[in-house]
Amino acid sequence: MTTTTYALTDSWTMTRRELARWGRQPVAVVVNLVFPVMLLLMFGYLVGGGRGVSGEYLDFLVPGMLALTMAFGLEGTMVAVTQDLNKGVIDRFRSMPMANGAVLVGRSAADMLQSALGLAVLLAVAAALGWRAQGGPAGFLGAVGLLLLFRFAMLWIGIHLALVAGKPELVQAVQILVWPVGFLSNAFAAPGSMPDWLGTVVQWNPLSQTATAVRDLFGGPGGEPGHVWAAVVWPLALLAVFFPLAVRRFARLSR
């Protein structure tokens, strides 16, 4: 077999390893899927209900929650990579004649699968609440594509942070920090309703770029036509920085 074939089969084996882990921890998988649903319900009914704009707020909130869920995925990736690094199993992988990148490729494939599943569950619950995408099939697929692209960027930031920090204590710090970073976005409220300085920060948040573009593609309130490019460029820019950094860090485990 050629090197390329090995790279593919090894990556697939590592992806299957993650899927086998899901089978071993079904409760953890369900909790992961239910958590964003809980957030959606909480904000939809508590915050949205209080405002008395629940129908329209739901149209604003759903894309925000989808984007926020993708951003929070960073934390899950970081936890998983940190655990591997601290368990010694990574030493076995690295001492075996397997394709170098398969550990990271397997990780990203499994995390992307989990996120796609998370998106599907969240969209199904939103639909059950009466939310509808109004941008047509092309808009719908485009929106899902942008969300997954954003998740992919978050994934590589997560891998990089885990390789840099490498310690469970620092995972906790990141777990806490994703909250303010996630909430300093337009996921729940339009930046127009905020003080100027805060509005500016919020608008620059990559999460906001994706949420705004997705709102546009779903045909809901808070969308800006022509914002799609920002939701493509931001994640790609993050990937351009963090993908090579993470790969380099991984190769440098042998230093």
Place this chain on the structure above:
Amino acid sequence: MSDAAITVEEARKTYRGGSGGPALDGLDLTVARGTVHGVLGPNGAGKTTLVRILATLLRPDAGRIEVAGHDVVREAYAVRLRIGLLGQHAALDEELGGRQNLELFGRLHHLGARRARARAGELLERFELSGTGHKAVKQYSGGMRRRLDLAASLITEPEVLFLDEPTTGLDPRGRAEVWESVRSLVGGGTTVLLTTQYLEEADQLADRISLVDAGRVVADGTADELKAAIGGDRIDVVLRDAGQLGTAVALLPVPKDAITVDTDRRLLSAPVTDRMAALAGVVRALEEAGVEAEDIALRRPTLDEVFLRLTGHDDRAKEAA
């Protein structure tokens, strides 16, 4: 191809950002094919660094290092095809079952699905884990985990197997299980490099032993050669009265400069060559001088004493400083 399964010449490694000196400071080592070689040394001697370099996990700063005829830096892939590694920490996926782990590693060794499954079954049987193959590894006992870890490092019947402190943290039963497994490997032609902090373990398992301290080999040979070099057994005498320690030192029929004195424990310790003659001589001398002993015992030298003898510094004193 040479007869050496492992060749290490002038290996050097200093960790960047590390506080101490070099982890390996010009280490030399040759291990003949089909033998078990023990690398014995205290914590921080460089044992794990050596194993990690040999297993291609860590790059050396300098030196010529070959495993199974291939350079560990330039031909890392070729080395990885021929080695097995049992590290200090279980290198297993704790969430997965024992069988799932072995199949995973088999597939990553490119055995293919069917052979990976068959090999996992064989190894579970051989290490008496068949009954628990479905259980998650995190539910395994320490000894079982170690056996599964060893099974995982034998997936492809490696030419060279590295065991880094394979029994550290195990209870006596777990230790016996691992020793038994290692013995069963020998004779199959596998070359084993074993690191340990325990003199007894090296003595039990290894054909030859290298004593490592501060990143260098300070002595090597068979267990018997090393024991002869360090003076064999020791005699310990505990006195009733610490005030008589000086008198007792003068009385003992052994070389004065080899006697160590621990005032707090009222203890004298000295190397002996002829066990029974030394014991009788000490008892007689003390009795004649009216020095009362609380305890007199013959024993094997501890690792600390071996190192004190061979390196001229006391490892425990170093740690306390």
